[in-house]
Amino acid sequence: MNKFQRVRSIIWGILMITFSIGMIIFPNDGYIFMTMFISIFLLMLGVKKIGYYFSMARHMVGGKKILFEGVILLDFGIFTCALSDLPKIYVVLYLLGCNGFAGIANVLKGMEAKKLGAPSWKLSTSQGAVSLMLAVFSLIFVKKTNVFVYMYCLGVIYSGIIRIITAFRKTAIIYIQ
Amino acid sequence: MKDRKRELRKSRSNLVDMGEGVIALSAWTILKFIMFSIFKKAELINLVKDELKGEEYPPFMYELAVIFVDVIVLALMTFIMVITYWIGKSAIKEGKNLKKGIVYVVASVIFVIIYADSVYWGIMNLINGTPSIFDDTASILVDITTLFAFAGLTISAIKVKYLGE
Amino acid sequence: MQEDFHYYATYAAAYIAGYSHEESMEICYSAQFVDVCSYTLLTKLKAPLSAATTQLQLELMNERTDIVGLQNITRIWSSFHFLPRDLYAEKKKCGKRYRDKYRLICGPNGDLLVDTVNIAKNSSLQAVGIAMHVLADTWAHTYFAGTPSYVINNTDFYFYELLGENEPYIEKSIKFRHSPTEPDDIENSIYTNSLSQSTENSIMNLGHGRAGHLPDYSFAKYKYLPAWKDYDEVIKDNPADYMKAFCQMIYAMKYLRGEISTFEKETYAEDEISQWKADIDQILRKRQLNACEDWKKFGERLSGREIEDFSIDKYQQQYIDAPKKDKDYTYLGRFFIAAMRQKSMVTNKIYTSGNLIAGFSVDFAKRGFKGIRDYIKLLEAFKRNGNE
Numbered sequence: 107m108n109k110f111q112r113v114r115s116i117i118w119g120i121l122m123i124t125f126s127i128g129m130i131i132f133p134n135d136g137y138i139f140m141t142m143f144i145s146i147f148l149l150m151l152g153v154k155k156i157g158y159y160f161s162m163a164r165h166m167v168g169g170k171k172i173l174f175e176g177v178i179l180l181d182f183g184i185f186t187c188a189l190s191d192l193p194k195i196y197v198v199l200y201l202l203g204c205n206g207f208a209g210i211a212n213v214l215k216g217m218e219a220k221k222l223g224a225p226s227w228k229l230s231t232s233q234g235a236v237s238l239m240l241a242v243f244s245l246i247f248v249k250k251t252n253v254f255v256y257m258y259c260l261g262v263i264y265s266g267i268i269r270i271i272t273a274f275r276k277t278a279i280i281y282i283q
Numbered sequence: 284m285k286d287r288k289r290e291l292r293k294s295r296s297n298l299v300d301m302g303e304g305v306i307a308l309s310a311w312t313i314l315k316f317i318m319f320s321i322f323k324k325a326e327l328i329n330l331v332k333d334e335l336k337g338e339e340y341p342p343f344m345y346e347l348a349v350i351f352v353d354v355i356v357l358a359l360m361t362f363i364m365v366i367t368y369w370i371g372k373s374a375i376k377e378g379k380n381l382k383k384g385i386v387y388v389v390a391s392v393i394f395v396i397i398y399a400d401s402v403y404w405g406i407m408n409l410i411n412g413t414p415s416i417f418d419d420t421a422s423i424l425v426d427i428t429t430l431f432a433f434a435g436l437t438i439s440a441i442k443v444k445y446l447g448e
Numbered sequence: 449m450q451e452d453f454h455y456y457a458t459y460a461a462a463y464i465a466g467y468s469h470e471e472s473m474e475i476c477y478s479a480q481f482v483d484v485c486s487y488t489l490l491t492k493l494k495a496p497l498s499a500a501t502t503q504l505q506l507e508l509m510n511e512r513t514d515i516v517g518l519q520n521i522t523r524i525w526s527s528f529h530f531l532p533r534d535l536y537a538e539k540k541k542c543g544k545r546y547r548d549k550y551r552l553i554c555g556p557n558g559d560l561l562v563d564t565v566n567i568a569k570n571s572s573l574q575a576v577g578i579a580m581h582v583l584a585d586t587w588a589h590t591y592f593a594g595t596p597s598y599v600i601n602n603t604d605f606y607f608y609e610l611l612g613e614n615e616p617y618i619e620k621s622i623k624f625r626h627s628p629t630e631p632d633d634i635e636n637s638i639y640t641n642s643l644s645q646s647t648e649n650s651i652m653n654l655g656h657g658r659a660g661h662l663p664d665y666s667f668a669k670y671k672y673l674p675a676w677k678d679y680d681e682v683i684k685d686n687p688a689d690y691m692k693a694f695c696q697m698i699y700a701m702k703y704l705r706g707e708i709s710t711f712e713k714e715t716y717a718e719d720e721i722s723q724w725k726a727d728i729d730q731i732l733r734k735r736q737l738n739a740c741e742d743w744k745k746f747g748e749r750l751s752g753r754e755i756e757d758f759s760i761d762k763y764q765q766q767y768i769d770a771p772k773k774d775k776d777y778t779y780l781g782r783f784f785i786a787a788m789r790q791k792s793m794v795t796n797k798i799y800t801s802g803n804l805i806a807g808f809s810v811d812f813a814k815r816g817f818k819g820i821r822d823y824i825k826l827l828e829a830f831k832r833n834g835n836e
Contacts, residue, residue: 107515108808158648162546165539166599166675168296170435172646174304177428178311184421185315189322215506219488226491230510272516278808278819279498279523281796282830293679296604379605 115273122266126259152180201244209237294442301436302374309367398430455480456743465701478577498822499784513649519807522595527794530594533558535801552593557713575786587693602675
C-alpha cells in the first residue's frame with residue numbers, strides 16, 4: 107500500500123468504529139442508519155458493476171452480461187433506497203449471508219488445518235463458530251431490532267479494526283540483486 | 284476467412300449474452316412488480332384513492348381493487364415473460380449452434396419497437412416533471428438496457444445467419 | 449501441472465540432464481513441494497510465512513480480497529504457477545487497471561523465465577527444483593493469469609476437446625460441472641471447474657479455475673476462447689506443450705549444471721531425448737487422470753534406481769528438530785530461502801514495470817532493508833556467500 111492508501115484505510119477504519127459505537131449506544135436511531143447503509147450499499151453495488159463494465163468487462167468475451175447485471179442491481183438498489191421502511195427480511199438475509207458464509211468457510215479451514223497438524227485450527231474453528239452463532243441469532247431474534255443493530259455493528263467494528271491493522275502491515279518485499 | 288470465423292464466433296457469443304440478458308431483465312421486471320406490490324401496498328392504495336377521488340368506499344374495497352389490478356398486471360407480465368423467455372432461449376440455442384429459427388427474430392423486432400416507444404414516453408415523462416424522479420430514471424435505464432438487449436439480439440441473429448452460410 | 453510431471457517427469461529430466469539419482473530426487477521433491485508449501489504447513493513448522501508457494505482452497509476462501517490480500521495472492525501464484533510472459537504487453541483502448549492484469553498473463557519463453565532460471569544458477573538443488581516447477585507451469589498454464597480476474601481468466605460455453613491423433617480432429621463439446629468431489633469423466637468430456645462469479649477479484653477467477661484441471665492433463669487437446677483474446681480461438685495442444693516443457697527442463701538443468709554457458713529462450717534439448725521420445729509421447733498422450741505410475745516406471749528405467757513416492761512429511765522433522773541457527777541449512781530451510789528469492793525477484797520485476805498488483809518492491813542497494821521481516825533471511829544468505 108502507498109501512504110495515501112494507508113491513511114485512507116486508517117481514516118475509514120476509525121470512522122467505521124466510531125459510527126458503530128454510536129449506533130450501539132443509540133440502537134433505535136442506529137437501526138435507521140443501518141437500513142440506510144444497507145440500501146446505499148446495494149445502490150453502490152449497481153453503480154460499481156456498471157462502472158466495471160465500461161472500464162474492464164467490455165474488453166471481455168461475453169462481457170455484456172455484466173452490463174445487464176449492473177443495471178438490475180442499480181434498479182434494485184434504487185428500489186431499496188426508495189422504500190421508506192426497509193423490510194426486516196433484507197436485514198436478516200444480509201446478516202445471515204455475511205455471517206453464515208464466513209462461519210462455514212472458517213470452520214472448514216479449521217478442519218483442513220487440523221488434518222495438516224497446524225495449530226491455527228483452533229483459532230479458525232472458533233472464529234467460524236462465532237460467525238455461525240451470529241447467523242443463527244439473526245434468525246432467532248428476528249423481532250428485536252436492537253439485536254440486529256448490535257450484530258451489524260460488531261461486523262462493522264471488526265472490519266474497521268482489520269482495516270487499521272492492514273494499514274500498518276509491512277507489505278513491501280526486499281529485492282537483493 | 285479467419286476474420287469471418289472470428290466475427291461469427293463474436294456474433295454467436297453476443298447472441299447468447301443478449302438472450303440471457305432479455306430473460307434476466309424481464310424476470311427482474313416481474314420480480315420488481317411483485318416486491319412493489321408487497322412493500323409499497325400503501326402507495327398503491329393511495330393511487331387507487333386518487334383515481335376514485337370524490338367517491339368514498341369502505342377500506343377493504345380499495346385493497347380489493349389493488350389486488351384485482353395486481354392480478355391483471357401480473358397475468359399480463361407473465362404472458363410477456365413467457366414470450367421473452369422463448370425469444371431468449373431461442374437466441375441462446377442458436378448462439379450455441381443447437382437450433383436455428385427465424386420467428387424469434389421477428390418477435391424480437393416487435394419488442395424493439397415496443398421498448399423504443401416505452402423509452403420515448405419515459406423520457407417525455409421525465410422532461411415534463413415526475414414526482415418520483417429516481418424511480419422513473421431507474422425504470423428508464425432498465426427499459427433502455429432491455430431495448431439495447433433486444434436490438435443487440437436482433438442484429439446478432441441476422442449476423443449469425445449471414446455469416447453462417 | 450500435477451505430481452506426475454512435477455515430481456516424476458522432473459526426476460527423469462534431471463537425470464537426463466546429468467544429475468545423479470540422489471540429486472534428481474532432491475530436485476524433483478522440491479519441484480513438487482511447491483504445490484504443497486502453504487501457510488497452514490508453514491504455521492505448523494513455525495517457518496517464515498513469506499515462503500508460501502501455494503495457497504490451499506480454504507486459505508484462498510478466507511483470504512481477503514482487499515489491496516493487501518490481492519497482492520499476497522498475486523505474489524504467490526504469479527511467482528510459482530503463472531509466471532507472466534510479457535510484463536510490457538500492450539493492448540489498445542484499455543485502461544491501466546485492465547492493462548495491469550493483461551500483463552500478468554502466463555506463457556512460456558518470457559523474459560521472466562530467463563530470470564527464474566538464472567537465479568537458480570550456482571544455487572541450491574531446491575532452487576533448481578523450484579525453477580523447474582515454474583518453467584513447467586509456464587507451458588501448462590499458458591493464457592491464464594496468476595491473479596483473480598474475471599476479465600482475463602473467465603471461459604464460456606465455447607470449449608471443445610479435440611479428439612484424434614491428426615487433423616481433422618473430432619470436436620467434442622466439453623461440459624463443465626461444479627462438483628469438486630467427483631473425478632473428471634474423461635471418457636465423456638465432463639470436467640469440474642470453478643463456479644462462475646462475475647466479481648472481478650473473486651477467488652473463483654484465479655488462474656485456470658474456470659477451465660478446471662484441463663491445462664494439467666498431458667493428454668488434453670482443446671480449443672476455447674480466452675476472455676481477453678477478443679474472440680480469437682486458441683488451440684491448446686498439451687501433448688506437444690508438455691514435450692517442449694520436458695525438453696526445455698533438460699536444457700535448463702544442463703545450463704544450471706554448467707554444461708551450457710547461457711540459458712536462451714525457445715531452446716529445447718530435443719536431441720537428448722531422441723531415444724526415448726516415443727515412450728515419452730506415449731505417456732503424454734495416454735488418456736488418464738494421473739500419469740504418475742507411467743512416469744515413475746520411465747524414470748526408474750532411466751536410472752535403474754527406485755524413485756521414492758512423494759511424501760509431504762519427508763523433511764519436516766529434520767526442520768523442526770534443527771536448532772534455530774541451523775534451520776536454514778536443512779532441506780526445507782534451503783527450499784524456503786529459494787522460494788523467497790523467487791518471489792522477491794518476480795515481485796520486483798512486476799513492480800518495476802509500473803504494475804502495482806503484486807505490491808511494492810524495495811531495492812536493497814538503494815534503500816536498505818525495508819518491508820516484510822521474513823526476507824531478512826535473504827539478506828543473511830546473501831551476506832553468508834551471496835548464494836544459498
